[in-house]
Amino acid sequence: MFKDWSISAITAGFVAVLVSYSGPLMIFFQAAQSADVSNAMITSWVWAISLGAAVSGILLSLWLKVPVVTAWSAPGTALLVTLFPDLSLGEAVGAYLVAAAAIFVIGVTGSFDRIIRLVPPGIASAMMAGILFQFGVGVFVSLESVPALSIGMILAYLVFKRLSPRYSLVVLLVVGVILAVMLEGASLKGVTLSLADPQFIAPEWSWHAILSLAIPLVLVSMTGQFLPGMAIMRSAGYNTPAKPVVTVTSLISFATAFFGGITTVIAAITAAICTSKEAHEDPDKRYVAGVANGIFYLIGGTFAGTIVTLFTSLPGEFVAVLAGLALIGAITSNIHAFASQKDHLEASVITFIATASGMSFLGLGSAFWGVIVGALAYNLLHRRFTGRKSTQVSDSAR
Amino acid sequence: MKHLERGVGLASAPRDFLRDLNADNLSAGVVAGIFGLSAGIIHISAGTAAGLPKDFTLLWVISYLFINGLFGLLLPAYYRLPLPMANSIPGALLFAAIIPVVGLNEALGATLMAGAISVVVALAGWMSLVMRLIPMPIVMGMVAGVLLKFGTNMVMPLQSALLPAMVMILAFFFSARFLRRVPPLVVTLAVGVIYMAFSGADFSSVEFSFRMPEFIAPAFSMDAFLAYGLPLALILVGMETPAGVGLVKGMGFKEVPANAITFVGGIGTMVSAFFNLHSTCIAAPMTGICSSPEAGTHDKRWVAAVIVGIIFVIAAPFYGFVFSLIEAMPNYFIAIIAGLALLRVISSAMHITFSGKHEVGAMFSFLIAVSGLKIFGIGASFWALILGALISMLVEFQDFDFSLEREALRKRFSAKKVG
Numbered sequence: 001m002f003k004d005w006s007i008s009a010i011t012a013g014f015v016a017v018l019v020s021y022s023g024p025l026m027i028f029f030q031a032a033q034s035a036d037v038s039n040a041m042i043t044s045w046v047w048a049i050s051l052g053a054a055v056s057g058i059l060l061s062l063w064l065k066v067p068v069v070t071a072w073s074a075p076g077t078a079l080l081v082t083l084f085p086d087l088s089l090g091e092a093v094g095a096y097l098v099a100a101a102a103i104f105v106i107g108v109t110g111s112f113d114r115i116i117r118l119v120p121p122g123i124a125s126a127m128m129a130g131i132l133f134q135f136g137v138g139v140f141v142s143l144e145s146v147p148a149l150s151i152g153m154i155l156a157y158l159v160f161k162r163l164s165p166r167y168s169l170v171v172l173l174v175v176g177v178i179l180a181v182m183l184e185g186a187s188l189k190g191v192t193l194s195l196a197d198p199q200f201i202a203p204e205w206s207w208h209a210i211l212s213l214a215i216p217l218v219l220v221s222m223t224g225q226f227l228p229g230m231a232i233m234r235s236a237g238y239n240t241p242a243k244p245v246v247t248v249t250s251l252i253s254f255a256t257a258f259f260g261g262i263t264t265v266i267a268a269i270t271a272a273i274c275t276s277k278e279a280h281e282d283p284d285k286r287y288v289a290g291v292a293n294g295i296f297y298l299i300g301g302t303f304a305g306t307i308v309t310l311f312t313s314l315p316g317e318f319v320a321v322l323a324g325l326a327l328i329g330a331i332t333s334n335i336h337a338f339a340s341q342k343d344h345l346e347a348s349v350i351t352f353i354a355t356a357s358g359m360s361f362l363g364l365g366s367a368f369w370g371v372i373v374g375a376l377a378y379n380l381l382h383r384r385f386t387g388r389k390s391t392q393v394s395d396s397a398r
Numbered sequence: 399m400k401h402l403e404r405g406v407g408l409a410s411a412p413r414d415f416l417r418d419l420n421a422d423n424l425s426a427g428v429v430a431g432i433f434g435l436s437a438g439i440i441h442i443s444a445g446t447a448a449g450l451p452k453d454f455t456l457l458w459v460i461s462y463l464f465i466n467g468l469f470g471l472l473l474p475a476y477y478r479l480p481l482p483m484a485n486s487i488p489g490a491l492l493f494a495a496i497i498p499v500v501g502l503n504e505a506l507g508a509t510l511m512a513g514a515i516s517v518v519v520a521l522a523g524w525m526s527l528v529m530r531l532i533p534m535p536i537v538m539g540m541v542a543g544v545l546l547k548f549g550t551n552m553v554m555p556l557q558s559a560l561l562p563a564m565v566m567i568l569a570f571f572f573s574a575r576f577l578r579r580v581p582p583l584v585v586t587l588a589v590g591v592i593y594m595a596f597s598g599a600d601f602s603s604v605e606f607s608f609r610m611p612e613f614i615a616p617a618f619s620m621d622a623f624l625a626y627g628l629p630l631a632l633i634l635v636g637m638e639t640p641a642g643v644g645l646v647k648g649m650g651f652k653e654v655p656a657n658a659i660t661f662v663g664g665i666g667t668m669v670s671a672f673f674n675l676h677s678t679c680i681a682a683p684m685t686g687i688c689s690s691p692e693a694g695t696h697d698k699r700w701v702a703a704v705i706v707g708i709i710f711v712i713a714a715p716f717y718g719f720v721f722s723l724i725e726a727m728p729n730y731f732i733a734i735i736a737g738l739a740l741l742r743v744i745s746s747a748m749h750i751t752f753s754g755k756h757e758v759g760a761m762f763s764f765l766i767a768v769s770g771l772k773i774f775g776i777g778a779s780f781w782a783l784i785l786g787a788l789i790s791m792l793v794e795f796q797d798f799d800f801s802l803e804r805e806a807l808r809k810r811f812s813a814k815k816v817g
Contacts, residue, residue: 136761140769158792332752332761340753349745357550361557373553380571
């Protein structure tokens with residue numbers, strides 16, 4: 001470990017954590033806002049997800065000698081935003097535990113690849129896009145209430161996206177904080193260093209939570225995190241098997257769930273930072289970036305209270321704009337993934353519409369119904385029955 | 399007049415109409431017509447929200463159907479293309495909002511000027527320039543965003559009316575898959591009506607009335623022009639025409655007369671100004687239905703648009719009756735039919751938006767259109783285009799087609815020098 005140490009790897013690990021805290025964490029904050037919980041509770045959540053990412057990342061990176069960057073399930077937190085406050089905290093924790101158990105089974109049995117193949121790719125990305133979509137729209141809803149701050153942040157995002165795509169989120173965070181203080185009169189006086197105080201939440205069991213949170217959570221974590229995360233590792237030249245990664249993260253998720261930590265997964269948004277050439281010239285020494293990433297998560301988790309007071313003293317629109325801009329790339333690539341293909345396009349669009357509509361029926365959220373309606377449409381419209389070609393739709397769609 | 403595209407002509411249109419009429423384009427035309435009739439609800443709610451008298455609102459809708467329908471008969475028949483005419487919905491909301499501020503006659507005067515601007519742009523042949531500045535993925539991103547609301551409306555009734563919604567949606571899927579000959583929308587419509595009859599929809603509030611459009615003199619004021627006429631002109635030229643043309647092109651029609659559509663829309667808007675109506679332009683959602691694969695083979699889809707015009711003109715005087723009939727049907731009925739009718743349009747709009755150049759601009763255009771953002775009283779669809787194009791220029795300038803334009807300008811310039 002010490003002989004492989006390098007500044008570039010540690011910087012990569014630091015940037016990955018910073019990007020995670022400036023972008024995806026905002027969604028978690030929005031979930032906390034819709035659940036209307038206390039700052040102490042949010043601090044415990046942030047502590048739990050940071051610790052989960054830290055422990056699993058350090059363990060896996062050291063064990064496999066590859067840069068495994070882990071994080072919390074970002075699309076999973078997006079699910080929470082629509083489910084709270086109807087869902088109680090205990091029910092959420094119960095659902096986290098069920099999801100962790102399901103992912104553990106998937107990991108141990110090695111059926112990850114088989115399950116991925118079962119869900120039509122268009123349906124999976126359409127559901128992802130549908131879940132994330134409202135955050136993108138939120139940017140422009142905020143534009144009406146706080147025009148100066150939003151326009152400033154959008155411009156900063158566009159300019160830095162062009163100049164340095166890798167650091168654009170971090171720069172956006174800094175610019176946004178400055179703008180919020182200058183334009184909206186946000187005060188950062190309350191921000192001090194404070195240690196996190198984890199809070200135990202007793203799990204509750206309900207079918208409602210399992211169907212509308214646990215099942216979609218497993219699905220989006222598989223398709224939205226593990227699938228792209230493993231693909232990023234593979235494309236960087238690491239032939240890491242999925243089994244240990246899925247198994248270890250699910251075990252960690254099990255522990256952090258009791259403190260409000262949502263499922264720990266392999267990172268998708270930030271993984272590329274640590275697996276790329278910028279981390280280290282020698283691929284065998286990039287695992288240090290994974291370890292560094294974990295250590296910075298550990299620090300972030302320890303001072304979770306500080307992070308929470310920083311973001312809660314900024315206006316809500318700031319969080320909405322930051323989360324939306326951080327996710328625009330993910331929304332675009334997911335919509336692109338299903339909309340650029342003519343294959344089962346209509347079933348995907350139905351999935352997208354149903355998920356994005358935010359409807360709820362029988363107490364179940366739109367992500368669940370999106371998959372149900374989409375799968376129904378897929379089987380009725382597009383699926384080829386034995387030997388017969390899918391006829392009218394695919395023909396006339398041309 | 400040199401920029402106006404030439405069409406097939408009107409002389410043989412009635413004969414060709416009968417020759418090309420078939421089940422596909424008839425059903426698409428009827429569905430689009432019903433959709434257009436139901437759009438009157440938007441006018442009525444906008445008028446009511448702005449505190450306008452009921453009598454005025456009814457006249458407004460009657461003019462909408464009669465005048466738009468008349469132009470919608472002629473344009474598709476002349477070009478043999480699915481180009482149904484209606485009015486601008488964002489324009490309608492602006493119109494209703496501005497009348498209490500500047501007065502009805504002044505608002506109509508501003509409408510007249512907006513129509514004149516459209517005519518000038520069309521005669522000068524600037525449509526292709528406008529459309530190059532605002533590229534297709536960005537226009538389609540806006541269209542997809544506006545249409546997405548109809549899509550989510552289709553899903554929302556599942557919450558309150560699960561059974562009828564499920565029955566209609568399943569009927570659509572099943573017939574799309576298994577009944578190759580019958581258009582799925584007709585099946586869905588029939589199944590829906592049968593369901594309504596059995597569930598005992600209340601038709602007692604339906605009443606009969608007959609009225610024609612009435613003449614109202616426009617008046618001119620600068621206030622009305624700046625607050626409403628100029629935005630309306632921008633909406634008509636920059637958004638309605640590109641959206642309609644984009645849809646038709648997206649459905650595989652190669653030659654679409656963008657200048658002529660703007661010209662006819664401009665003339666129609668000027669006529670509208672004398673009859674208590676705010677605009678005439680190509681109708682985006684109905685164009686989607688009439689030009690889609692639902693309307694049969696490409697060369698016969700124009701019939702669907704003519705049928706829309708016929709339905710509009712015939713229904714116009716009786717709209718008081720039609721409106722009370724629409725009111726008798728539950729809200730979700732129209733929403734589901736429209737949503738299913740637009741499903742393929744949304745699909746292909748999203749396909750065009752997200753499978754080529756201008757990805758960032760298209761995404762922003764899509765998001766802005768969905769967000770319903772309003773700046774300076776101008777609605778989201780306008781900003782989606784303008785901001786989408788600006789952002790695209792900032793982030794992905796290489797995707798713009800200006801190299802060709804520069805080439806053409808240089809040629810024209812050197813030709814002038816020689817001359």
